[in-house]
Amino acid sequence: MAFFKPYLVLCYILTFLSLNCGPSHVLAKVYMVVMEDDPVISYKASRNHVMRGEEAQKYKEVATTKHDIFLDSFLPLGSYKKLYSYTHLLNGFALHAESEETVRILSGAKGVRLIQEDIKMAKMTMYTPNFIGASGVWPLLGGAENSGDGVVIGMIDTGIDPKNPSFVRNSMSSQEKPPPASFKGICSTGNKFPPDSCNGKIVGAMWFARAGQASGEFNATIHYASPYDPDGHGSHTASIAAGNFHTPLVSRGYNFGHASGMAPGARLAIYKAAYPFGGYMSDVIAAVDQAVEDGVNVISLSMGPSSVSSGPASFLNMLETQLLLATKAGVSVIQAVGNGGPDENSVVSFSPWILSVAASTTDRKYRKSIIIGNGQVFSCGALSPPTPGKTMYPLAWADDVSIENSTDGSADCQDPKVFIEHLVQGKVIICMFVSSNYFEGDSLAGIVDTIQKIGAAGVIVTDRYSGDVDIEYEPAFPTTIPSAIVLNGADMRALLRYYNNNTVRDEDGKIVSFGATVRILEGRRATYTGEAPVVADYSSRGPDVENAQMQPAEVLKPNVMAPGHHIWGAWSPTSHAMPEIQGENYALLSGTSMATPHVAGVAALIKQRHPTWSPAMIMSAIMTTADVTDRSGRPLMARRDAGVVEPATPFDMGAGAINAASALDPGLVFDAGYRDYLQFLCAVPGVDEAAVLRAVGAPCPSPPPRVGSRWCSDLNAPSVTVASLVGSRRVDRRVTSVGAENETYMAYVRAPDGVAVRVSPNEFAIAPGATRALRIVLSTTAPGNAFSFGEVVLKSDKKHSVRIPLAVYPAAALGP
Ligand SMILES: *[C@@H]1O[C@H](CO)[C@@H](O)[C@H](O)[C@H]1NC(C)=O
Ligand SMILES: *[C@@H]1O[C@H](CO)[C@@H](O)[C@H](O)[C@H]1NC(C)=O
Ligand SMILES: *[C@@H]1O[C@H](CO)[C@@H](O)[C@H](O)[C@H]1NC(C)=O
Ligand SMILES: *[C@@H]1O[C@H](CO)[C@@H](O)[C@H](O)[C@H]1NC(C)=O
Numbered sequence: 001m002a003f004f005k006p007y008l009v010l011c012y013i014l015t016f017l018s019l020n021c022g023p024s025h026v027l028a029k030v031y032m033v034v035m036e037d038d039p040v041i042s043y044k045a046s047r048n049h050v051m052r053g054e055e056a057q058k059y060k061e062v063a064t065t066k067h068d069i070f071l072d073s074f075l076p077l078g079s080y081k082k083l084y085s086y087t088h089l090l091n092g093f094a095l096h097a098e099s100e101e102t103v104r105i106l107s108g109a110k111g112v113r114l115i116q117e118d119i120k121m122a123k124m125t126m127y128t129p130n131f132i133g134a135s136g137v138w139p140l141l142g143g144a145e146n147s148g149d150g151v152v153i154g155m156i157d158t159g160i161d162p163k164n165p166s167f168v169r170n171s172m173s174s175q176e177k178p179p180p181a182s183f184k185g186i187c188s189t190g191n192k193f194p195p196d197s198c199n200g201k202i203v204g205a206m207w208f209a210r211a212g213q214a215s216g217e218f219n220a221t222i223h224y225a226s227p228y229d230p231d232g233h234g235s236h237t238a239s240i241a242a243g244n245f246h247t248p249l250v251s252r253g254y255n256f257g258h259a260s261g262m263a264p265g266a267r268l269a270i271y272k273a274a275y276p277f278g279g280y281m282s283d284v285i286a287a288v289d290q291a292v293e294d295g296v297n298v299i300s301l302s303m304g305p306s307s308v309s310s311g312p313a314s315f316l317n318m319l320e321t322q323l324l325l326a327t328k329a330g331v332s333v334i335q336a337v338g339n340g341g342p343d344e345n346s347v348v349s350f351s352p353w354i355l356s357v358a359a360s361t362t363d364r365k366y367r368k369s370i371i372i373g374n375g376q377v378f379s380c381g382a383l384s385p386p387t388p389g390k391t392m393y394p395l396a397w398a399d400d401v402s403i404e405n406s407t408d409g410s411a412d413c414q415d416p417k418v419f420i421e422h423l424v425q426g427k428v429i430i431c432m433f434v435s436s437n438y439f440e441g442d443s444l445a446g447i448v449d450t451i452q453k454i455g456a457a458g459v460i461v462t463d464r465y466s467g468d469v470d471i472e473y474e475p476a477f478p479t480t481i482p483s484a485i486v487l488n489g490a491d492m493r494a495l496l497r498y499y500n501n502n503t504v505r506d507e508d509g510k511i512v513s514f515g516a517t518v519r520i521l522e523g524r525r526a527t528y529t530g531e532a533p534v535v536a537d538y539s540s541r542g543p544d545v546e547n548a549q550m551q552p553a554e555v556l557k558p559n560v561m562a563p564g565h566h567i568w569g570a571w572s573p574t575s576h577a578m579p580e581i582q583g584e585n586y587a588l589l590s591g592t593s594m595a596t597p598h599v600a601g602v603a604a605l606i607k608q609r610h611p612t613w614s615p616a617m618i619m620s621a622i623m624t625t626a627d628v629t630d631r632s633g634r635p636l637m638a639r640r641d642a643g644v645v646e647p648a649t650p651f652d653m654g655a656g657a658i659n660a661a662s663a664l665d666p667g668l669v670f671d672a673g674y675r676d677y678l679q680f681l682c683a684v685p686g687v688d689e690a691a692v693l694r695a696v697g698a699p700c701p702s703p704p705p706r707v708g709s710r711w712c713s714d715l716n717a718p719s720v721t722v723a724s725l726v727g728s729r730r731v732d733r734r735v736t737s738v739g740a741e742n743e744t745y746m747a748y749v750r751a752p753d754g755v756a757v758r759v760s761p762n763e764f765a766i767a768p769g770a771t772r773a774l775r776i777v778l779s780t781t782a783p784g785n786a787f788s789f790g791e792v793v794l795k796s797d798k799k800h801s802v803r804i805p806l807a808v809y810p811a812a813a814l815g816p
Contacts, residue, residue: 030083030118030211031103032282032318034092034697035070036111037063040293041089041329042697050329056293060087067093074109075102083210084286088293089325090318094118094282096214114694116318118211121279122306122348123158123233124336124593145245148263150611151604152183152203153241154296154331155597156287156303157234159207159227159272162197164235164570164585166243166259167268169199179203185269185294190226192574197227201244204269204294208287211280222576223275231276232575236589237302239570241597242266242604249568251586252478254385254524259568259586262601262660263608269296274303276577281305281319288319292326297607299326300600301335302593304348314545315553315681316695320351324696327353328674332607332615334600336592337558338540342640344651346540347557352715353677355603355619356557358540358653359564359595360533361639368523370460370484372498373516380460381485382523383478383588387428392517393457395499396427400511414446416453428458428482428518430499445579448479458482458520462492476566476588477580482520532630534645535638535652536565539592542651543723543787543807548686554712556719556807559619560626561653562602564595602660609664610738614671617738620718621666624802626656628791649789650805655719667743667800668735668766670718675701680715718804720776720792724811725755728779735774735794735802737766743796747774752788754810756781759792783812 038044040056051059064085071082071093080097092114095102106112160167177200185204189195198205205227212218222230229235243261250256271287273279284303291299308314315321323333337356340346349356369379373392387393401423402410410418413431431447444461451459458481486492502515539561543552571587581587599622606618613621628648629635636657638648681692682700689700713722713731720731737743743766747759758777766772776792787809794802 028096028098028214030094030096030214030280030282031106032092032094032116032118032285033106033112034090034114034318035067036113036697037066037091038697039063039089039091039325040087041325063087063091070109070111071095074105081214083214083282086285086289088289089322089329090285090289094211094286096211113697114318119281120306121274121281121284121303123274123278124302124304124339124591124596146265148242148266148601148604148608149177150180151263151266151298151607152180152269152296153263153266153298153300153600153604154269154271154291154294155234155238155241156271156273156284156291156299156301157237158231158274158276159224159229159234160202160205160238160268160270161229161235161570161572162193162199162202164239165247166235166239166261166570167199167201168244169201170244179267180295183267183269183295185290185296188227190228191220191224192228193224193226201242201268202270203267205272206270206287206290207272208283208290209273209275210286211282212275212277215280217277218275227270227272229272229572230574231274232572232577232587233274233302233593234270234272235572236569236587237300237593237597238268238270240567240594241300241601242268243570249586251584252480254478256478256524256568256586257526259570262598263604266601266604266608269294278306279303285319285322288322288326292329292331296331298332298334298600298603300597301333302596304336304338308348308350308545313691315351315684316687316691321695323351324353324674324677327615327677330614332603332618334596334603336596339538339591340540342537342541342638344541345543345546345552347542347544348540350545350553350555350557352555352680352717353615355559355599355622356654357592357596357599358558358561359536359538359590359592360561360653360657361536361565362533362563362567363529363531364526364566365529366523366526368484369521370486371519371521372495373502373518374498376494376498378486378488378491378495380488380491382483383476384481384483384520384523386522387458387482387520390519392519394427394514395430395460395516395518396424396514397430397499398432400503401427401429412447413450413459416450419450419454421454424454424456426457427514428460428520429456430460430462430495433461433463443579444477445582448481448483448580451481451483458484460484460486460495460518460520462486462495476590477578478524484520484523530631532634532636533561533563533657534636535561535648536590537639537641537643539564539595539652543721547684551685551723552721553684554721554723555715556650556654556717556721556805558654560599560622560655560658562595562598562658564592565590567594569594599658602658602663605660606664613669614673616672616716617669620669620671621663622658623655623718624668624670624804625659625662625666626654626803627659628653628656628803650719650807651787655803655805665800666802667737667739667796667798668745668794668802669738670716670733671736672716676716679710680712683710683712683714719807720778720804721807722778723809725778725780725808726811726813728777731776731778733774733776734771735766736771737768739768739796739798739800741798742767743798743800745794745796745802748793748795750790752790752806752808752810754780754782754784754788755790755808757790757792757806778806778808780810783810
């Protein structure tokens with residue numbers, strides 16, 4: 001049986017952001033306020049340590065009380081409701097207040113550092129029927145029961161279904177052990193989340209919905225006042241990151257193989273902060289604060305703000321600065337880059353301390369075909385069984401087997417009542433699916449349901465408007481009835497020609513006899529084509545957000561690419577997100593949401609192998625070892641508008657396709673810490689020291705002495721991005737050897753068009769644990785009007801290969 005990594009999937013006929021459905025007229029608003037007092041993480045007492053245990057608990061209580069007293073003394077009683085006190089990473093609170101007056105009062109109040117209005121957050125999954133495009137390869141992990149042991153992954157998502165086979169306790173060795181001693185999270189119980197839910201695999205679970213409650217969108221009946229997942233998204237992502245090893249993957253009664261998380265031995269801590277209606281930043285911030293306080297090692301965030309405002313303030317918004325502090329606390333933050341592609345500049349995860357993940361296709365395909373009476377064969381989609389036996393079944397157009405006065409409503413097969421029972425029995429019915437009506441009630445689930453109810457032998461679904469566009473289409477949900485989706489325009493017309501040619505009608509158009517026949521073949525067996533991963537068209541693209549000068553920030557986004565298209569994972573049977581998969585325990589979904597937990601799982605594996613590595617080192621290991629070519633050396637491709645496939649650039653795939661095996665042994669790493677990130681912030685054009693102080697509570701560190709100005713590109717990242725290279729620029733980097741032996745590295749350069757690149761030293765020896773400075777000097781040789789891309793590869797005499805992508809905009813000097 002093929003080993004199914006939890007590949008996933010859901011894609012799009014429509015691009016649908018599940019977030020835009022809340023009431024937009026709410027008068028009262030939620031505000032997040034940061035106070036000048038220190039949070040636990042950066043409490044500057046004389047002692048040089050982070051508070052823990054009782055000491056931290058006391059500090060939290062005092063801080064919370066201070067918030068209450070503060071609010072009580074400044075605001076009229078009854079004019080507000082405090083939703084949260086944040087104390088661990090940020091010292092502040094979220095407030096539901098009736099009027100702008102509140103903001104005015106608070107802005108003037110002593111002790112307030114920053115106020116920000118709440119922002120909606122979107123899950124990065126597409127709940128629509130799916131296309132399948134080209135496919136890819138997910139590097140083998142050698143993952144087994146103990147991979148990830150000792151590491152806790154915090155899932156900030158829609159909760160989890162603790163009864164799913166991917167999460168139930170099994171006899172695997174790691175789950176017999178207690179959770180890591182450093183993890184202090186608790187297990188909140190409640191509706192559909194009984195006390196035994198935290199079972200060894202799940203080690204902590206909480207839920208955060210106060211902003212959702214304040215907006216009126218949270219409904220305990222359907223969203224559950226417990227960590228239970230009403231949506232499916234959270235169970236799906238959790239199973240990809242750390243689902244149990246080798247769990248039978250059964251959907252609609254068929255075993256599609258076995259699911260396994262990327263780090264099956266890692267533990268999951270669940271922080272439910274998103275819902276079928278989306279989420280709010282103030283709830284997400286409460287969840288992140290708790291996760292870091294509890295002691296998670298990795299945070300997986302398949303969510304982002306539903307829109308990103310550009311400008312220097314982007315990096316200083318409250319979630320970004322909080323995630324910076326999470327990084328400071330040693331927690332790796334992995335976030336979906338967004339589903340806004342293939343438009344340029346569409347990333348919603350943009351800060352350099354966050355590992356932002358793009359989505360690729362995989363090389364798994366489900367192939368299916370139908371054979372018609374004249375011998376023609378059409379390939380099509382549908383994860384469904386074949387028609388029984390080798391016999392041909394009579395074919396009937398839905399309108400031809402339904403009551404006469406209902407021609408309006410029969411072809412879409414949404415209503416079983418219009419069909420004439422004795423005419424449909426034993427036949428394969430042709431139905432029309434209007435994909436653009438998907439959200440107005442027409443659904444493939446409705447068709448399947450109708451066909452089942454009327455007792456037909458199977459169904460062929462065509463898209464009424466597929467016209468001449470030959471799209472490769474595959475619905476990514478299994479059905480129990482034989483079905484076939486023929487959306488290819490030419491195939492559909494050939495099928496209908498054949499049908500009409502073999503159907504005898506009288507003068508009124510009434511059917512005299514059906515003569516067309518068809519056989520539907522098996523469609524539930526996967527094949528692996530060995531094709532390289534291709535960047536999914538919806539995956540958000542760089543460059544990064546723009547700064548005050550309307551230039552992209554000098555940060556490479558996305559950072560890395562992982563499988564996100566048509567991925568199997570756990571599903572919540574109570575979810576109403578897609579009627580086609582309602583009631584199931586496993587589902588195929590697509591989106592950068594699905595790519596993200598793949599990387600979170602790999603980060604957990606690295607953390608297990610190298611427990612002392614900083615988040616920047618882990619990010620570096622993942623980026624510098626990513627693949628940019630397939631096994632035969634061909635460059636990876638990216639899908640763009642209208643299905644065009646072109647070589648992928650770092651703005652499509654970041655450093656490349658994640659390669660877990662190499663990431664565990666990168667040879668060299670580019671480390672960076674809190675101070676480096678502060679320096680980065682202070683170098684962002686338009687950001688001054690006061691703004692950094694307000695947002696982060698720390699001043700700009702004095703830069704190391706050097707000639708010339710400081711740039712964002714100076715951050716010690718495993719990539720180089722220069723948004724406007726006028727003349728030349730020197731970019732400094734530091735590499736640290738994490739290899740086991742003395743190694744000698746040589747630098748190989750592929751310069752971006754229009755740019756000369758010099759690396760010095762271009763050959764160096766480095767001992768284990770040692771650090772070397774590297775200088776990369778970039779000079780414009782031919783100004784252009786776009787970014788161009790290249791790379792520096794450091795190759796060692798011991799087989800390590802460290803790749804640093806370059807994205808440079810060679811600009812002409814201004815003026816005469
Ligand atoms: C919550 O959802 C249930 C089930 O859909 C519904 O009956 C109820 O009216 C909803 N409650 C509110 C306050 O909207
Ligand atoms: C038209 O359809 C309705 C039910 O949809 C049925 O009751 C009625 O008899 C039909 N009329 C004719 C003329 O077939
Ligand atoms: C239609 O029928 C004619 C005569 O039976 C046959 O020659 C022709 O190939 C048929 N065309 C299709 C598309 O089946
Ligand atoms: C690396 O080289 C140095 C100097 O040649 C030597 O002393 C040291 O033992 C070597 N270390 C390893 C791990 O080989």
